[in-house]
Amino acid sequence: MSQTITITINGQKITTHQGASVLEAAEENGINIPRLCYHPMLESTGACRLCVVEVEKARTLQPSCTTPVTEGMVVHTESPRVMDARKTVIDLLLANHPEDCLTCEKNGDCELQNYAYQYGIKHTSYKGERKDYPILDDNPFYQMDPEKCILCGRCVRMCDEVVNHHVWDYAHRGFVTKVTTAYDMPVEEGNCIFCGNCVQVCPTGALLPKYGMGKARSWEITKIRTVCPYCGVGCNIYLHVKNNEVIKVSGAEGGPNDTLLCVKGRFGFDFINHKDRLKTPLIKGEDGQFHTASWDEALDLVARRFAEIKEKHGPNAFGGLSSARCTNEENYLMQKLMRAVLGTNNVDHCARLCHASSVVGLNISLGSAAMTNSIADLVEADVIFIIGSNTTEAHPVIGMWVNRPLRKGARLIVADPRKTEFAERAHVYLQQLPGTDVALLNTMAHVIIKEGWYKKEFVEKRTEGFAELAKFLEPYTPEYAERVTGIAKDEIIEAARIYAEAKNATILYAMGITQHTTGVDNVQAIANLALLTGNIGREGTGVNPLRGQNNVQGSSDMCALPNLLPGYMPVTDPGMRGTFEKAWRVSLPAKPGLTVVEMIHAAEKGEIKAMYVVGENPMVSDPDIQHVEEGLKNLEFLVVQDIFLSETARLADVVLPAVSFAEKTGTFTNTERRIQLLRRAVEPIGQAKADWWIIQELARRMGYAMDYSSPEDIMTEIASLVPIYGGVTYERLGIQGLQWPIPDKTHPGTRILHRDRFTRGLGLLAKVPFKEPDEGPDEEFPLILTTGRILYHYHTGTMTRRSKGLHAIRPEGYMEIHPDTAGRYGVKDGQWVKVTSKRGQIRIKAQVTAKMHPRAVFIPFHFVEAAANMLTNPALDPQAKIPEYKVAAVRVEPEP
């Protein structure tokens, strides 16, 4: 442990740790020192000089933020000399700052203003020239007013140190120094990703978000802490509300993000009040048009039709899609409705489409289906291996966390068919042909065993299957992998060496691994690497699937899944079933139900007659959309519950208006298993209702008694039935949430899984043979299509494409293609092309980029008008039933 040091501040003896700054030591002891450039997340630069203090024996005043404590140091933080210097600093800053506090957006929330008040500086005493620069106003999200900038450099450091985008820096010297982009370019050309973290740390009105401008004074705003509705990072946010409107979002301290956000979380909230929001229930009439209806009319109709269909066709004529956007409580109720009320296990949700492979694979290998570690302990890693994850775009805030160990010198290995931002920065970059991950991973394991780099003691004590694995891996030589993956063998050996030799190595992966017919194999091959090298069960290690949606972990935990009951209990297990039957007072179906894609097939074949789709949009999200449409149209009765009239909702017989995240209470579980409280910030739009209320009403109308007065009531039931949630109460969740497993009410939660033993006992070293993807390129379809998420959009775009700023930045889809490939097919940058697979064809603009693998093309899946899923292959992983979104054979033809 670090040494303690005793210093004297203002006559008070203070003990602190070695390495602390005077400012930190003072703060720990309740002595407040003013500061402008200091920020706890950033390296201190001692620039503003507001935090200066008098240190005895020092010649000049010392900045407390950068001055480390030394034994016996005597400090005065409020001596006349110090106070005089501080007043002068504030006075000087005000002299070069517009005097428009009365109308400034930042009024009441401005740090400079607050200090001027605190130190009694009414006017500046230095009337003279003021700097004169135009406002930088070239993007939809925020503006930069150099005249209000006090050059504290927080934005510069935020963008450098945390975001690693280096958009801002100082230009010029002396009085005319300003913070700006390189050559004063528009910020987007200057590499800005609009995360707005610079905006958040700006102490004055120099950097301001645009959306809320002119809408509220700071004191009129109520800030409600809740959880971001986008990706699985689960960032904690404040919704700034006035008159029932969210006018701003800021990052909340603590939680998985500790104030950091990405562009979607910070600026993509205007969908909440969008005019397209569904405000009343809709019933499709004889004329094929939707007509508004009352809740009673709509709910009675649904209940009656469901009852009729159940009567006529039996319970398995139903299919239910739950939603990873909805709360744990709502997912729990949804699967309960399907099982206990309708009597079928045909319930699934989009986890099927993203991490079903992780759920299956990690359960087999380790025994728990989630990130083994926490986001924050990435900092402890000295090697980070990212495979099949475009982290900076799909999980931007985790990307920012990865920057921290990298800044400290950690090494990075990236395997991805696309040269992503992290690939550019990787120490070893492996550009594998899509669908060859098992060959790559098995070969790394082969090398690690052959070179003796595996951790023998760990393997002996904590794993099983080593001997068999070693033998099985013999043919997976680097030469073999080079042929299959297209990666030079030396690179593979180097990657294996770096990973195996690390003190702490962590693996991050995402859909590039899971969305394959070999998704489960991929996941198990990853787990093998961690098990062989003992990189699991400690800080900075682990096998970490990055979950895609805000509550996809939670909806999986609640088991809106056809084969499992809440808490991952197999429906086939009579004992488990019995527990739920007793609690729910019904008998439950024992046969596993259908998965997402299987339900669609069943609908097409007429086996499923009615579907209840909550917060999902299979008409854009599912593979092979033409067949999805045929299936849904073939239904007798379709109910869709959503916040917008999505492409799927248009096909519905009844549409039920739900509320957005901002209008409801409940819990989301993020990618690191952290159960977090969602707090209602605004009243529901129109007559929209929370999903749990709607589901409960339906159940009641179908004769099943549900009597929850609030989501908290539902959580009480969940905690009583789901052991990993056993210790959860809303009160305990508090600000920071709790990470499962939380077996009881006193358990503090679990930051790291598998510390001393694996959930399944010993870690399983699995033998997974390499298999080719379902559909390989051929003469007719010579290229491989791979799909994914981009920074500015989310899933089927229902929210992000209704956000003005996000839409303005990326209004349309595109296809990435390598320059050589483009040349071969006569495709030019920006040109319209036709992309055709065995299943369909789309028109899309080409983006020629060397980032792309020469044998593959990439299309983001957000854009319905150029829907990648018209082309994708619905072939499934045999165990996880996840479709192979990442490999489909296509043909690209330029349009004349």
Next chain:
Amino acid sequence: MAMTLEEFTKKSEGIRRNFRKGQTKPAEIVVGMGTCGVAAGAQDVYDTLINEIKRLDLAVTVTPVGCIGMCEQETLVDVVREGQGRVTYGRMTPEKMKRVLQEHVIGGRVVEDLVVGNLEGDEEQPYPGLDFYRKQKRWVLNKCGFLDPEKMEEYLGYGGYQGLVKALSEMTPEQVIEEVKKSGLRGRGGAGFPTGTKWEFARKSPGNKKYIICNADEGDPGAYMDRSVLEGDPHAVIEGMIIGAYAIGANEGYIYVRAEYPLAVHRLEIAIKQAEEWGLLGDRILGTEFGFHLHIKQGAGAFVCGEETALMASIEGERGMPRTRPPFPAQKGLWGKPSNINNVETFANIPLIIRNGGAWYASVGTEKSKGTKVFALTGKIANTGLVEVPMGITMREIIYDIGGGIKDGKRFKAVQIGGPSGGCLPESLLDTPIDYDSLTQAGAIMGSGGLVVLDEETCMVDLARFFMSFAASESCGKCTPCREGTKRMLEILTKITEGKAVMEDLDKLEHLALVVKDASLCGLGQTAPNPVLTTLRYFHHEYEAHISEKKCPAGVCQSLIKYQVIPEKCTACGKCQRACPVGAITGKGREIRFIEIDRCIKCGACYAACPFDAIAKV
């Protein structure tokens, strides 16, 4: 040409033994080719000389050398002829060169009317006959003006690299540091931190990778000491750095030199290449385990990059902005590694100290300031030039005995020492001894060596304004007091020089100056108020005159002066009228001329044009 220590010693001894043997038969001509010489026309003189020698087919040796210090007399050419000693000619032109060639070199008759002096002394005291040199002690500048800086053999001939050989063959790094500590050498960049102690910190700082850096970013207006050393004796700096690297355990170094010093950069490049060829730089230096690689990094002209932390940021490719200390460079310097940084003159002293011993060095100087210091003597002084004096000499001796007093018989007013970071000392402090502590006590600093002499025609408020405008525009913009404070001080000073200030402004100025000094981040900001504070301290009456009497006593501040024709002296020659660029002077034929105040732009053209002193500044 990799050699062992023994081989190198043997070889350099040989060079020394035969050094310049026969070079003076029948004659050797030495041309001062520093930037100062070249600026004064040395290149033309040199080219003429070479052409003439070729044309006349003379067997003479021509040696281009660095600056010997007599800037006032450039271009300087020495002629050495058997039996006639070494004669120095000043203010040479191509025509004069031809004459000297004919009469002296060929004819053997010294051209007396062009002679500046006879170089009869040694390198430490070259012209015993000249006042300019009598009180100097040329240790660092020892070989400047004597050796050809582009030839390794010349440096070796003068005993170069003997310090390095001694350090590597006889001393441990700790002993080297001990010797430097014993010498009492303090940083010649201005702050005066004891060099040996600084090296010891770097030596003791844990880490395998360490850097040694030479600060050659000489940026003070009127200072050119370091440039002269780099141009005149580059190997001395390199030798000092290699010894330093050996002492602290660095295997890589940088010389951070201004891009505005192209000749220095050029000579350094040559010298580094030579040192590499001779096995004095690179891996396994002279066959030992010690290796050291040296690079040049050219600065882009920011004054603040002379500040060590900003300099290191600049080497790293970052914007040149100072960083807070601690951590000190010795703990976390260049690229986060322990680093030691000294300036050019400091390094140039090192070979002498190692060769002659710390005790020898410490025999000169005061109790706390040892050795010598180089100054660039400029301003209103008779003999401008580069001088090196023993520590402890008084300002008066430098200005009057060496500098020859004030030009044109004007009255001395002040001496500005230490550049924009320094201060202005009045006549009453002329007997202040030159040492770090006395100067600091007087409100100035030793600085890197700029010494600007000011006469009665200098306005001290205007001078303070000039230095403040320099500091304000060179402030890096990082910390508030320096960025904003220098600007506001400049505004107040400008107000005073324009006659628009009130007495409270003086309090405001002084208060601001003290806060900027106390609260700024780096040395630039902390010392930027010094010119203001010293002029306020010693020339308060001048400030008062500007404010309460609306007068500039020195007649400099344009807003406070007007030009008038003195009727009794005017001869109606009309010269003033022709000189006036705005037609502000009226009068025809034999009429006495009259200056119309409203139109006059106070450019002073009439004042300069009048041959009869008939125009007065009032």
